[in-house]
């Protein structure tokens with residue numbers, strides 16, 4: 529079994545509030561996992577732990593054999609920049625940059641030339657229906673357009689694992705399908721593993737594995 533990511537006994541506390549409780553999780557290369565659960569159940573918090581955005585209070589997260597919390601800050605951020613992708617729930621784009629500049633950012637940070645980085649970004653953005661808006665500043669986008677730029681930015685550098693926090697929440701069904709197809713395409717073609725938090729049962733149904741989160745507790749849904 530080719531495991532790319534695993535979590536063992538992960539707890540996350542914000543002060544005295546426990547958001548994640550003893551989470552165990554395993555993800556194989558190319559696997560698409562969906563996590564569902566009601567608002568406040570701890571989905572974003574779990575994703576932050578899995579992606580090395582927040583250190584777990586207890587437990588460990590291991591990416592490709594390396595325990596994230598054992599890495600010095602600089603190495604952790606380099607790993608996140610090069611091998612992981614993250615679509616934040618609220619986009620987190622740089623408003624002063626254009627659509628293509630935002631999407632190309634991971635490649636530019638990796639030292640790729642502007643011409644090549646923008647060409648790759650434009651390709652991914654095109655598959656997400658954003659070709660007409662490449663030069664627009666992201667401060668002037670709708671919520672759903674911003675969301676698609678955030679998806680493109682998380683994928684351009686072909687990460688080993690992409691974490692997506694409700695990436696289709698602001699999208700109509702055609703665009704939601706385009707985003708989902710892009711994740712599935714990368715998973716099949718490049719063995720990118722995907723962890724997607726979603727409230728959409730149709731999105732979750734297309735994942736290889738499904739989980740539910742309830743009061744900080746993660747459980748795998750077994751097909752019946």
Ligand SMILES: Nc1ncnc2c1ncn2[C@@H]1O[C@H](COP(=O)(O)OP(=O)(O)OP(=O)(O)O)[C@@H](O)[C@H]1O
Pocket residue numbers: 542545546547565566567568569570571572573574617
């Ligand atoms: N920065 C924070 N400080 C304190 N408590 C927090 C913080 N962020 C989240 N929480 C709490 O942790 C719990 C889990 O929050 P989280 O954002 O992980 O839920 P979620 O499942 O992603 O919800 P949603 O579906 O609304 O995005 C909630 O009770 C929330 O109030």
Ligand SMILES: [Mg+2]
Pocket residue numbers: 571572573617693
């Ligand atoms: Mg959330």
